[in-house]
Amino acid sequence: MSSTPRISLTRFLIEAQRDQGRINGDLRLLIEVVARACKRISIAVGKGALGGVLGSAGTENVQGETQKKLDVLSNEILLEANEWGGHLAALASEEMDDPHPIPHRYPKGEYLLVFDPLDGSSNIDVNISVGTIFSVLRCPDGVKEPDENAFLQPGTKQVAAGYAVYGSSTVLVLTLGEGVHTFTLDREQGSFILTGSNVTIPEDTSEFAINMSNMRHWEPPMRRYIEELLAGKTGPRGRDFNMRWVASMVADVHRILTRGGIFIYPRDLKDPSKPGKLRLMYEANPMAFIVEQAGGAATTGLERILDVVPEKLHQRVPVFLGSKNEVERVTAYHREARG
Ligand code: P6P
Numbered sequence: 001m002s003s004t005p006r007i008s009l010t011r012f013l014i015e016a017q018r019d020q021g022r023i024n025g026d027l028r029l030l031i032e033v034v035a036r037a038c039k040r041i042s043i044a045v046g047k048g049a050l051g052g053v054l055g056s057a058g059t060e061n062v063q064g065e066t067q068k069k070l071d072v073l074s075n076e077i078l079l080e081a082n083e084w085g086g087h088l089a090a091l092a093s094e095e096m097d098d099p100h101p102i103p104h105r106y107p108k109g110e111y112l113l114v115f116d117p118l119d120g121s122s123n124i125d126v127n128i129s130v131g132t133i134f135s136v137l138r139c140p141d142g143v144k145e146p147d148e149n150a151f152l153q154p155g156t157k158q159v160a161a162g163y164a165v166y167g168s169s170t171v172l173v174l175t176l177g178e179g180v181h182t183f184t185l186d187r188e189q190g191s192f193i194l195t196g197s198n199v200t201i202p203e204d205t206s207e208f209a210i211n212m213s214n215m216r217h218w219e220p221p222m223r224r225y226i227e228e229l230l231a232g233k234t235g236p237r238g239r240d241f242n243m244r245w246v247a248s249m250v251a252d253v254h255r256i257l258t259r260g261g262i263f264i265y266p267r268d269l270k271d272p273s274k275p276g277k278l279r280l281m282y283e284a285n286p287m288a289f290i291v292e293q294a295g296g297a298a299t300t301g302l303e304r305i306l307d308v309v310p311e312k313l314h315q316r317v318p319v320f321l322g323s324k325n326e327v328e329r330v331t332a333y334h335r336e337a338r339g
Contacts, residue, residue, distance in 0.1 A: 009035055009172065009183050009192040022176055023160075026087040026109045030136060031160065034113070035172055035183075035192055037081035038132050038164035041074045041118065042185060045130060045166045054125050062097040062314055063279075070124055071095055074117035074132065088113055089139035090146040092313055094282055099148060099313070108144075111159070112137040112151055114313075116282045119163075120248025129167035131250025135286040136160040148313045151281060155306035161286035165254045171195075173257065175293040180257065201296035202260035205323035207242045209252045210264040217268035221301070221333035249278065253287050253321070257294055262322040264330070266301060276300075276318035280310055284319050297327035301334035 013028045023031075044051055057067040075095040082088055086107035092099040092114040102108050115134040123130055136159050143150050162174040170185035172192050182196035208229055215223065232240035244261070246252050252263050267276050278284050288298030288305035298305045298321035308317060320327050 007194040009174075009194070012181065012183070012194055016176060022178060026085075026111065027136070027160065027176075029085050030082070030087045030109075030111055030113065031162075031174065033081050033085055033087070034078070034115075034134055034162070035164075037078045038170070038172060039185060039190065039192075040077050040081075041070075041132055042164065042166050042170040044070060044073055044077075045118075045124065048127065061095050063094070067095065068118070068121040068124055070130075071118050071121045078113075078115055078117050078132070078134075082113060085109070087111055089143070090150065091115070092148075092151050092281070093117055094119075094279060094314070099146060099151060101145065110139055112139050112146060114151060114282045116279070119250050119283065120246070123246070123248050128246060128248060129165055129251040129254075130248055131163050131165040131254075133163045133250060133282055133286050134161065135282055135289070151313055152310040154309050155280075155285035155288055158285060158289050158306075161289040163250050163253070163286065163290070165250045167251065167254075171254065173199075173254065173290060175290050177289075177293070180290055180294040182257075199257055199294050201257060201291065201294045201323055203295070203324045205256075205260040205262060205326055206239065207244060207256075207259075207261040208264065208326070209244050209246075209256070209261060209322075210266075211245055211247065212243070214266075214268045214270060217270040218266060219269070219334075219337070221330070221337040222264075222266045222268075225330045225333050249283055249287065253291070256296070256322040257290070260323045262326040262330070263319065265319045267318040274316055276316045278316060278319045280305070280308060280315050280317045281313055284308075284317050284321075287319075288321060291321045295324065296322050297324045297331075298322075299327060299331045301331055302338060 053069045057069045057072045059067045087109035090099045094116040120130040164172045172183040179198040183192035184195040229241040291298045300318045
């Protein structure tokens with residue numbers, strides 16, 4: 001029998017509410033309900049071809065991307081889990097054009113939940129890790145029927161953020177604004193168990209994550225930074241680097257949270273109208289909050305991601321996040337190039 005007590009997510013949240021007063025009952029319920037939804041999603045993802053939910057749903061989301069059946073199912077699981085509890089004023093999702101109001105038959109609460117129900121879903125059919133990303137904001141005072149504008153708050157306004165990564169194990173990563181904590185799903189007991197407290201990202205790294213196939217479309221400071229990494233010992237960095245790219249943000253970020261690294265999805269000239277591929281509200285902001293809380297850094301290449309004032313619910317931003325010293329270096333290259 002292990003000497004260290006097994007602390008469940010429920011106990012962690014009750015103690016955060018009771019001891020430090022860091023959260024209230026509604027936020028505790030919100031996190032527990034989202035975690036329970038992630039357990040249901042983990043079960044559906046884990047069934048794979050046996051669950052009859054692989055492949056395309058035959059529909060497109062607001063991004064113009066083909067929705068996988070599991071994208072739609074995961075979104076429905078999160079909506080259904082969160083509608084009745086009285087903790088939310090509204091929800092918003094990558095999979096829905098507009099915010100989802102709380103049905104009038106249920107009470108409303110003070111929080112807004114915005115999420116990517118199943119990030120990396122292009123990897124589902126090939127059995128590579130995917131995940132759920134979520135961000136929690138407060139509904140602005142006096143707003144009774146929150147619309148898109150209620151969500152357009154900078155990332156610094158987040159009260160909580162997290163993700164679940166559905167990999168060899170299912171891990172829930174959570175920040176309430178005072179450090180980053182990880183919980184591993186005990187499938188037999190059906191509980192998330194605390195397996196990492198105040199997780200930190202090493203300030204230096206030798207591992208970078210980027211989709212190299214876009215290299216010819218990058219702006220000069222991006223090319224400079226990556227060419228220096230590729231030059232390794234023979235170049236200005238004087239040491240060799242390694243590369244990883246899962247094409248599932250949650251999996252790449254989880255690796256960086258676990259052992260360091262830098263994750264980059266830059267603006268590229270493939271489609272100059274797009275400032276980047278990743279979405280601010282439910283990918284960049286929650287991940288930036290988590291990474292900063294773990295001692296890392298997260299920028300758009302020019303400014304702190306958490307300071308970006310959103311203009312649209314589904315807007316995209318360039319993303320540079322992970323080990324602090326690498327993010328600061330590549331950001332300095334971009335600022336220098338901007339003049
Ligand atoms: P690419 C998944 O579709 C996603 O939004 C992120 O999870 C991931 O990091 C990125 O896109 C992968 O993009 O261009 O390499 O397929």
